[in-house]
Amino acid sequence: MTTELDGLTGTELAVSMIDVSKSYKHFKLRNIHFSVERGTVAGLIGPNGAGKSTTMRILMGLVQPDTGTVSALGKTISSREAAAKQDIGYFSDDMRLYKPESIGWHMQFVRSLYPRWDDTYATQLLKRFGLIDEQVVKGLSHGQRVKAMLLLIFARRPKLLILDEPTNGLDPVAKHEILTELMRVVEDDSRTILYSSHNTQDVEQIRDSITFIDRGQVIASSNRDEFLEKWKRIKLHAPEEWSAPVVEGLRLESRHRNLHVLSFSQFSDQVPARLHEPGVVIEAVEPMTLEEIFVSSVMRGREGSQS
């Protein structure tokens, strides 16, 4: 996922959002600007209430943005258009199936709207997910319900998957089953997946690029390896009154007596040299986990908006 469109054309992009804004009474999505290249897996990470679901609903044409343009698979997205949705599989944790009907009934219903519905694959998924087509939705557990919905999406063979917190509230086994199936889907290079979560561990295994979102704004967006490469933590001993020099991307994470913990979002080999001052001893330069990078990004964004 890229915040800049990087000169990519509409045909190379699976998703494109340009300056998209949406205002509600107590929440604003502000100038969302990002794209996802075809055949990639992108993660949209943000705390609860950050705007992930709203962003994804705008992408599906379920919510009309106040400003900006949205396109998916080269087609403009709006509630008035249905053509683009033929190739998009959308899952939301808020989505529900019809309680009195069976999984088989839902399969028939969805199949009637999708000429590309794959019966063989649907049967395989039923077995892999441990579902029975006669099972009535009302009696399904949360995990079974999520699996049934993903089955209905995967069996259409969509070119773009938009998955809004699919593993939310699942037990580790169900989560593993779903992520394993998602890995199979990822093997098809022509598929694009946009996956949102508030949990960095969920997306660690399956995405190429990550965008962090908080309070309705994109706060950081990069390739996973770039994130891990550029973000470092430095622990150093320095007098209590020591203040860090002005270095781009530096944030003081914590201070306990003379132990200072700093994080850098633009780490380079020159950074430790810039910290060398009389009385300053660098104890360690450590890599940061994705979760630590995410939390630090959110805190930086919030501090920035307060100052």
Place this chain on the structure above:
Amino acid sequence: MNLQAIRILFLKDLFLSRRQLFAYFAAGMAASALVCIPNTTLSFVGFILVITVAIAAGIHLIGTLMLAETTDQTRLFVMSLPISLLDYSISKISVVLTTYLIPWTAMFACLVIAMFVGDKQGNVAVTSAIFFFLLCSFMLQLVTAVVSESVGWTICVMVGGNVCLNVLLMKLHADEEVTEVVKSNVLSWPSIVLQIIGIELLVIAVALATAFLFQTRKQDLV
């Protein structure tokens, strides 16, 4: 507009409402049969039941087919499918109207036939005014459900409709021309009844257009 998608959605909702539809159809037929019994008390009870079935069917069908899609969060599932807002709106309003019109038409037709068979054609005009009022009240509930998506407001409109139905019955009862026609066995249309039916048809048409306009102009579907 995708006619195939509209047909699939329509049939889906018709299937989902099959139990209610059958129940209200059966209840309506039973109530209509009671009206036809040549016993004043049973006939009166039957007539009250006919009105009750028509009111209950309306609010129940609007609740299960329209409002429940929001509260049960099934609309998010439906709208994630390749369906446009126009397709969804046409199918939804059509199916709600159709499912209501099935028991409504059955009861109305049953009563009119019974009046002709029982040589009580004088009741046809008043019965028509009452049935079109019930349809009118249903349409107002439908437009309220579309605009507000609120069970509470829809129930308020239903209650208002019931109060107005009593006013209508009192007005018809107080009219001399209507009273004479009801007592006779001749099919006749008093002017006040024609005026009422005219207003009812106008309200039905305006409500239908309003419901459709509001539904198709919604910005956010979930």
